[in-house]
Amino acid sequence: MNVKKIREDFPILKRLVRGKPLVYLDNAATTQKPRAVIDALVDFYEKHNANVHRGVHTLSDEATQMVEDSRAKAARFINAPEPECVIFTRNATESLNLVAHGWGRKFLKAGDEVLLTELEHHSNLVPWQMLAVEKGVVLKHIPVLPDGTLDLGSLPNLLTKKTKLVSFTAASNALGTLIPVEKIVAAAKAVGAVTLVDASQWAPHLGLDVRKWGADFVAFSAHKMLGPTGIGVLWGKRELLDGMDPFLGGGDMIQRVWLDRFTANVLPHKFEAGTPNIADAVAFGPALDYLTKIGMDAIREHEVALTRRALEALKAEPEVVVYGPADLSQRGGVVSFNVKGLHPHDVGTALDLEGVAVRAGHHCCQPLMGKLKCGGTARASFYLYNTEEEVDAFVGALRKAVAFFKKPAHA
Amino acid sequence: MAEGDAELQDLYREVLLDYFRDEAHKGVVDGADFHSHGINPVCGDEIEVTIKTGAGCALEKIRFTGHGCVISQASSAMMAEALEGRTPQQAQALINAFKDMMLKKAPLESLPEELDALKALEGVRRFPNRVKCATLAWNTVQQGLGTKPGRTVDFEEVE
Numbered sequence: 001m002n003v004k005k006i007r008e009d010f011p012i013l014k015r016l017v018r019g020k021p022l023v024y025l026d027n028a029a030t031t032q033k034p035r036a037v038i039d040a041l042v043d044f045y046e047k048h049n050a051n052v053h054r055g056v057h058t059l060s061d062e063a064t065q066m067v068e069d070s071r072a073k074a075a076r077f078i079n080a081p082e083p084e085c086v087i088f089t090r091n092a093t094e095s096l097n098l099v100a101h102g103w104g105r106k107f108l109k110a111g112d113e114v115l116l117t118e119l120e121h122h123s124n125l126v127p128w129q130m131l132a133v134e135k136g137v138v139l140k141h142i143p144v145l146p147d148g149t150l151d152l153g154s155l156p157n158l159l160t161k162k163t164k165l166v167s168f169t170a171a172s173n174a175l176g177t178l179i180p181v182e183k184i185v186a187a188a189k190a191v192g193a194v195t196l197v198d199a200s201q202w203a204p205h206l207g208l209d210v211r212k213w214g215a216d217f218v219a220f221s222a223h224k225m226l227g228p229t230g231i232g233v234l235w236g237k238r239e240l241l242d243g244m245d246p247f248l249g250g251g252d253m254i255q256r257v258w259l260d261r262f263t264a265n266v267l268p269h270k271f272e273a274g275t276p277n278i279a280d281a282v283a284f285g286p287a288l289d290y291l292t293k294i295g296m297d298a299i300r301e302h303e304v305a306l307t308r309r310a311l312e313a314l315k316a317e318p319e320v321v322v323y324g325p326a327d328l329s330q331r332g333g334v335v336s337f338n339v340k341g342l343h344p345h346d347v348g349t350a351l352d353l354e355g356v357a358v359r360a361g362h363h364c365c366q367p368l369m370g371k372l373k374c375g376g377t378a379r380a381s382f383y384l385y386n387t388e389e390e391v392d393a394f395v396g397a398l399r400k401a402v403a404f405f406k407k408p409a410h411a
Numbered sequence: 412m413a414e415g416d417a418e419l420q421d422l423y424r425e426v427l428l429d430y431f432r433d434e435a436h437k438g439v440v441d442g443a444d445f446h447s448h449g450i451n452p453v454c455g456d457e458i459e460v461t462i463k464t465g466a467g468c469a470l471e472k473i474r475f476t477g478h479g480c481v482i483s484q485a486s487s488a489m490m491a492e493a494l495e496g497r498t499p500q501q502a503q504a505l506i507n508a509f510k511d512m513m514l515k516k517a518p519l520e521s522l523p524e525e526l527d528a529l530k531a532l533e534g535v536r537r538f539p540n541r542v543k544c545a546t547l548a549w550n551t552v553q554q555g556l557g558t559k560p561g562r563t564v565d566f567e568e569v570e
Binding site for chain 1: 416418419422423428452453454455456457478479480481482483538541544
């Protein structure tokens with residue numbers, strides 16, 4: 001993998017921040033876009049812009065074909081057998097909400113249990129809390145252990161005949177923990193529960209095979225994997241998607257409409273009401289092509305090397321506390337940390353002044369931060385275009401910040 | 412000096428770091444007349460302010476506890492120092508003057524003399540996502556002063 005060459009494909013990596021070269025380590029929040037994705041947006045609006053699925057003219061046919069090409073690419077990327085089972089949403093959050101509304105509201109009743117984990121992003125907690133209030137569904141959580149992994153030993157107690165859904169992240173955005181997806185899916189299936197995997201932090205970084213996972217639903221966002229903002233994916237098994245109620249009502253999701261009723265359209269259109277985000281769906285295609293061309297195994301290997309380098313350097317800093325699994329095989333390219341006695345926002349600001357972009361705060365995981373007994377952390381997260389030199393620049397900037405804030409008080 | 416270093420020192424001025432480390436106003440006042448609790452959910456900063464009034468209803472003793480970044484902790488210590496000895500009315504006027512300066516509704520020069528030390532927070536105005544760190548303590552105490560003595564009041568920063 002030629003990182004130097006890859007970097008040339010990302011125009012933003014040339015910019016300076018506060019007079020220093022940008023070191024972009026906030027990839028778990030969103031990733032930068034290669035030229036091919038930016039060009040695809042311009043190309044679409046300059047040459048093919050039209051509404052989809054209803055025109056009888058050339059441009060509409062072209063736009064429709066381009067969206068469907070992206071859908072097919074997304075299906076191939078996750079080894080999904082049918083592109084029709086790939087629903088385009090706004091983001092993974094909407095994908096998770098789609099399942100809560102379309103499946104949860106229809107099939108869950110009072111006393112049914114939904115099993116989540118303590119690692120979840122707010123987007124995989126709040127939709128279920130809303131459903132719990134509405135339907136009397138009971139929420140349970142797989143506990144997180146001090147090293148950031150899940151306490152899977154608790155599964156036999158947590159999974160019962162009442163468990164109707166197990167919804168969990170494949171990789172923690174806050175700590176980087178990689179979750180043994182197949183193991184949880186198998187355990188859930190054994191009690192007849194439906195499974196939903198939040199793959200937002202997995203799909204961009206590791207090969208994803210929905211058939212191997214065996215899950216019923218998988219959700220992720222395009223913008224975390226080189227694609228544009230405003231496009232997410234919900235993949236689901238056909239029999240589940242067919243049995244669900246529509247999410248939003250309107251154009252495109254119907255077959256026939258009378259004044260008092262409607263019939264729903266076939267997949268995927270049943271869940272794509274109204275004019276979709278056409279241009280961004282089109283530009284998601286080249287993002288997937290780019291990742292496929294580089295290869296997910298090579299990307300994973302590169303991120304492991306960067307993460308190892310960062311972890312080893314931070315381990316040598318007595319003032320720095322690192323969270324998450326020490327075993328790199330159980331960790332994605334995320335390094336969450338704190339400087340003792342310092343608030344992560346001060347650390348984040350000091351790093352920003354050196355051109356190093358990290359995330360600081362609760363990472364939309366307030367319950368997890370409570371469990372770790374910290375208000376938040378600073379987080380560096382890596383991607384295919386990051387270099388070893390950038391890891392060193394990050395560590396150097398952090399050392400500088402520690403020295404600045406920890407210098408002896410003014411006499 | 413590199414640009415980043417100069418900016419770091421401009422934002423986190425020496426006097427700010429001194430107030431950050433200063434413990435003089437840390438703690439809880441026994442038998443407080445005013446009691447308020449403020450949080451900034453975005454960054455998890457939390458502050459609890461207790462105030463004991465003395466002769467002429469002046470704010471005789473102000474103490475705070477909680478946790479937060481350098482900016483919020485330094486601003487809390489400066490708030491306690493600046494408002495002690497003032498009447499609630501004077502305190503309200505000073506709080507408004509400080510907030511107007513931080514929110515760029517008023518120029519730095521408009522800060523009353525009593526708030527001279529607060530000029531050290533001027534650099535924060537260039538970091539819009541950090542301004543709330545500086546105003547949390549002030550909003551919290553303002554909320555406390557606005558309620559009846561003896562009651563506890565909560566303040567929550569909103570985005």
